Amino acid sequence: MYRLKKISKGIAYIMNRAIVLVFALMLSLVLVQVLFRYVFHLPIPWAEELARYLFTWLIFLAAGMVSKKEEHMAITTFQEMLPLKFRKVLLLIIDLIIFYFLFILTVNSIDLVKQVSKTASPVLQVSMAFPYLSVTIGGFTMMFYTLLHIIKKIIDIHNLWNIRSSEKDV
Numbered sequence: 001m002y003r004l005k006k007i008s009k010g011i012a013y014i015m016n017r018a019i020v021l022v023f024a025l026m027l028s029l030v031l032v033q034v035l036f037r038y039v040f041h042l043p044i045p046w047a048e049e050l051a052r053y054l055f056t057w058l059i060f061l062a063a064g065m066v067s068k069k070e071e072h073m074a075i076t077t078f079q080e081m082l083p084l085k086f087r088k089v090l091l092l093i094i095d096l097i098i099f100y101f102l103f104i105l106t107v108n109s110i111d112l113v114k115q116v117s118k119t120a121s122p123v124l125q126v127s128m129a130f131p132y133l134s135v136t137i138g139g140f141t142m143m144f145y146t147l148l149h150i151i152k153k154i155i156d157i158h159n160l161w162n163i164r165s166s167e168k169d170v
Contacts, residue, residue: 060138
């Protein structure tokens, strides 16, 4: 588990830097585009397309970091009504379902990247693999952090059941 935590910190470090960089690039690009379009009346034809691709990257990179912290939106009313044992099991089941969905998403995104790699974007003329690769990278990141949460929850459930059973023995 120590190695996984170290890998997790390394991925988070890289991802956080990438998120800041992509956001700064996107913000700068949009500001320059607005300035050129409305002040100088010289629109930059490729700026909107690049900003859209950067936004896609920003979304999927940030989704990975949100997965790390388990801060995705959730309705917790039902799970809060459950006893602790069942709540932990429910959260594990939810993470297993999420992992399955992310696995399907990531595998299909790899196939999609392969399919569109020879296709050029309309204005920039770069491979369409560039925007679609964000789904793959984000999917891998979310899968990795979800797997860490699954391992942690299994350990927590195991410890909780052992504590409960040892309390009954006394």
